[in-house]
Amino acid sequence: MTNSLYALFDAIASARDERELRLRFMDAVGEHFGVQRWGIYFFGEHSGIAEIDVRGIPNVSAFVERYEKVGRAVDPVLRYVLDCHAPAHEEMVLPLGGWKHCELYQRCCAYYDHEHIITGPIVGDGRLIGTVNLARVGDTPAFGGEEVARLSALCLHLSARLAKLQVPEARFISPLASRLTPREVQIAELVAQGLTNAEIGAALWITQNSVKQALKRMFRKLNVCSRTEMIAQLQGILGS
CATH class of the missing domain: 3.30.450.40 (GAF domain)
Structure with a gap:
């Protein structure tokens, strides 16, 4: 040893x-x-x-x-x-x-x-x-x-x-972003990059189903119905 x-x-x-x-x-x-x-x-x-x-x-x-x-x-x-x-x-x-x-x-x-x-x-x-x-x-x-x-x-x-x-880098102070947990912000950033649920799960070391359930919660918090709407709402908040 x-x-x-x-x-x-x-x-x-x-x-x-x-x-x-x-x-x-x-x-x-x-x-x-x-x-x-x-x-x-x-x-x-x-x-x-x-x-x-x-x-x-x-x-x-x-x-x-x-x-x-x-x-x-x-x-x-x-x-x-x-x-x-x-x-x-x-x-x-x-x-x-x-x-x-x-x-x-x-x-x-x-x-x-x-x-x-x-x-x-x-x-x-x-x-x-x-x-x-x-x-x-x-x-x-x-x-x-x-x-x-x-x-x-x-x-x-x-x-x-x-x-x-x-924990994402402190790039913003936003009431909208405060609705999301640090993990949910990470997921949103990867969605914005065009990754699939499976790719997001692999990148964050979680299951594909965990990503799916997280996105459902995020949609409810942000009052949106799609990934596109979510990213549009978070424009300027997420990383480049």
């Missing part, structure tokens, strides 16, 4: 957009923590998974489906992260020897040989907006205090950079 996270911190800090941030993070995090499986998960409006990026797991869709169906509700590590906004691994939240007997392991992790797991928070606006999930497989050592501290620092840098990338 690489001793220093400084290179990854720097890569996160210099990412120019959310897509680049995700790529830099996902390309490096596995080697820094000595894991075979890792992923980053973002939650939707009702706390379900809205967007994921996972490495090392065969048939990711089947894994996510199983976890959502039988794992999430009984995940003691996620419960701790939700409550405390702090990283945790299985030995922190379960009694000694309890991991192999808990429902999460027996109903989900055992199917994928996840012998040890650790989860860290991604936070924004005072709430949990996603998680970083790491897993070791086979005959590998459990996570410990050092990994908890390192993941805490990493999640702090990731959350801060993500928050900054999601």
Whole structure:
């Protein structure tokens, strides 16, 4: 395991957009923590998974489906992260020897040989907006205090950079613009550039359906019926 996270911190800090941030993070995090499986998960409006990026797991869709169906509700590590906004691994939240007997392991992790797991928070606006999930497989050592501290620092840098990338530059003070959230302004800017919902989702690291629902809310806020009307109303507010 690489001793220093400084290179990854720097890569996160210099990412120019959310897509680049995700790529830099996902390309490096596995080697820094000595894991075979890792992923980053973002939650939707009702706390379900809205967007994921996972490495090392065969048939990711089947894994996510199983976890959502039988794992999430009984995940003691996620419960701790939700409550405390702090990283945790299985030995922190379960009694000694309890991991192999808990429902999460027996109903989900055992199917994928996840012998040890650790989860860290991604936070924004005072709430949990996603998680970083790491897993070791086979005959590998459990996570410990050092990994908890390192993941805490990493999640702090990731959350801060993500928050900054999601806030548009202060180019205007407009009552019209104040009706929209920073994320909605980002979406409007990409609509103005002619991007499709799928392209906007890829650029902002969200699902196509999330873009569609956001546009519906934006139309209601601005009292318009189309993308063209919305951009016409926001002319002079959006970036060039």
